[in-house]
Amino acid sequence: MPGGTWRDNPDKCILFDNGAYNIKYGTTATEGDPKTMFNAIGKDRSTLSFFVGNEVLEKLNKGQTNLTLTFPLVRGLLHDSDIETMIWKKIFSSFGKKKKVDEKTSCFCLTTPPVLPDIVLERYGEMVFEDFGFDAFFKTSGQSMLCEFAKDYFKDDEIDDECQLILDSGFSFTYAVPIFGGMPIKHASTRIDIGGKLMTNLLTEIISYKEYNLTGETLLVNDIKEHLCYVSTEFDNDLEKCKNKDTEILKEYVLPDYNTTKKGYPRDFDPMRQSAEQIITMGNSRFTVPEVLFNPSNINIHQAGIPEMISQCINKCPEAMENLLYRNIIITGGNANFTGFAERCELEMIGDESIQHPTGFKPDSADLRIFLTPNPEFNTWHGLQMFTKRDDFEDYVVTKQEYEDEGVRAFRRYNL
Numbered sequence: 047m048p049g050g051t052w053r054d055n056p057d058k059c060i061l062f063d064n065g066a067y068n069i070k071y072g073t074t075a076t077e078g079d080p081k082t083m084f085n086a087i088g089k090d091r092s093t094l095s096f097f098v099g100n101e102v103l104e105k106l107n108k109g110q111t112n113l114t115l116t117f118p119l120v121r122g123l124l125h126d127s128d129i130e131t132m133i134w135k136k137i138f139s140s141f142g143k144k145k146k147v148d149e150k151t152s153c154f155c156l157t158t159p160p161v162l163p164d165i166v167l168e169r170y171g172e173m174v175f176e177d178f179g180f181d182a183f184f185k186t187s188g189q190s191m192l193c194e195f196a197k198d199y200f201k202d203d204e205i206d207d208e209c210q211l212i213l214d215s216g217f218s219f220t221y222a223v224p225i226f227g228g229m230p231i232k233h234a235s236t237r238i239d240i241g242g243k244l245m246t247n248l249l250t251e252i253i254s255y256k257e258y259n260l261t262g263e264t265l266l267v268n269d270i271k272e273h274l275c276y277v278s279t280e281f282d283n284d285l286e287k288c289k290n291k292d293t294e295i296l297k298e299y300v301l302p303d304y305n306t307t308k309k310g311y312p313r314d315f316d317p318m319r320q321s322a323e324q325i326i327t328m329g330n331s332r333f334t335v336p337e338v339l340f341n342p343s344n345i346n347i348h349q350a351g352i353p354e355m356i357s358q359c360i361n362k363c364p365e366a367m368e369n370l371l372y373r374n375i376i377i378t379g380g381n382a383n384f385t386g387f388a389e390r391c392e393l394e395m396i397g398d399e400s401i402q403h404p405t406g407f408k409p410d411s412a413d414l415r416i417f418l419t420p421n422p423e424f425n426t427w428h429g430l431q432m433f434t435k436r437d438d439f440e441d442y443v444v445t446k447q448e449y450e451d452e453g454v455r456a457f458r459r460y461n462l
């Protein structure tokens with residue numbers, strides 16, 4: 047067990063970027079990328095035994111498809127703290143004997159959504175201090191930590207030090223969060239109720255209707271989505287190409303048979319190929335699914351698409367910040383991995399004949415600069431790690447003693 051306390055031993059700051067899909071975890075001393083833990087449990091419908099975190103992925107990858115998945119975070123918020131506790135325990139036990147987590151001398155650092163109801167904050171306080179018995183707790187929005195990362199990573203591009211707008215498109219939602227002086231401007235934070243989960247569900251429906259019933263095969267469809275979907279920068283053109291069976295767009299996904307192959311894979315469409323495998327042909331669903339991020343009304347969600355949401359968010363901020371925010375937009379989150387995501391945002395913000403909003407969403411007077419983080423899923427965690435190395439980190443930490451004296455108010459001392 048490592049000696050000292052979190053104040054002097056970087057192994058004792060435990061860092062969780064607590065995504066609704068994956069928890070990215072490590073310590074301040076971790077070198078390289080964090081590890082990930084699937085943030086769900088799976089219950090075997092026949093034996094009722096259950097699997098926790100990555101065990102679920104292992105079972106699913108081996109072809110065990112009769113698992114019911116339960117996610118402890120629902121719509122981004124903690125919904126089932128017992129399940130979350132099980133998954134956190136699984137992570138702590140993975141640290142091994144040598145680096146065994148000693149809660150009494152460790153600080154637990156956690157990312158949460160930018161706006162967190164008191165009742166959820168209270169439950170996190172209970173879990174961290176009462177159930178696990180940590181000595182200290184640092185709670186922050188993921189977006190503030192992403193900023194910490196981006197300010198360093200893009201410093202040569204002269205990203206503004208004070209003022210940025212984070213566009214974070216993850217599993218549950220897509221957020222636009224303006225940041226000033228490292229702190230989110232909460233009243234201006236805006237969100238659309240579309241994230242990776244909804245898009246995977248949508249693709250499941252489309253494939254199940256047109257080809258094979260893949261209901262319940264969430265991870266398989268997720269894999270198809272991650273390999274084959276993209277954000278179109280020429281939507282009408284791409285639709286036309288699909289009608290003409292253009293092989294530039296048509297792709298195939300070979301389904302696993304769980305006998306000779308355990309994993310599916312994508313490949314080019316070849317009309318001449320004779321094939322014994324079960325195949326899904328992906329045409330316009332490759333881009334109509336991610337299109338819902340830009341046109342939510344396509345699936346009857348009456349909210350603004352991403353570029354309009356960004357401008358709505360900036361409009362809620364003081365006018366003096368407007369130019370700075372448009373000049374410092376940082377895109378992150380797992381969905382930012384879709385090819386074309388950042389380009390499409392830029393096209394629609396500026397306005398372009400090839401897309402549906404030719405006039406654009408930014409004022410003519412504002413310059414636009416969009417920064418795409420290099421490894422969108424991990425950058426928030428890296429920002430968190432950088433933050434815990436700052437000289438003033440301790441000022442943002444709530445100790446067990448402070449929590450016992452002040453309760454949940456102790457977390458309101460700072461606004462990250």
Ligand SMILES: Nc1ncnc2c1ncn2[C@@H]1O[C@H](COP(=O)(O)OP(=O)(O)OP(=O)(O)O)[C@@H](O)[C@H]1O
Binds near residue numbers: 067069216380383
């Ligand atoms: N290469 C990819 N292409 C498309 N989508 C991807 C890719 N990689 C990851 N994703 C999607 O990103 C989503 C997860 O993103 P992220 O890790 O930012 O979310 P999270 O932090 O777990 O959740 P949240 O931010 O909602 O709390 C998943 O839906 C996943 O399918």
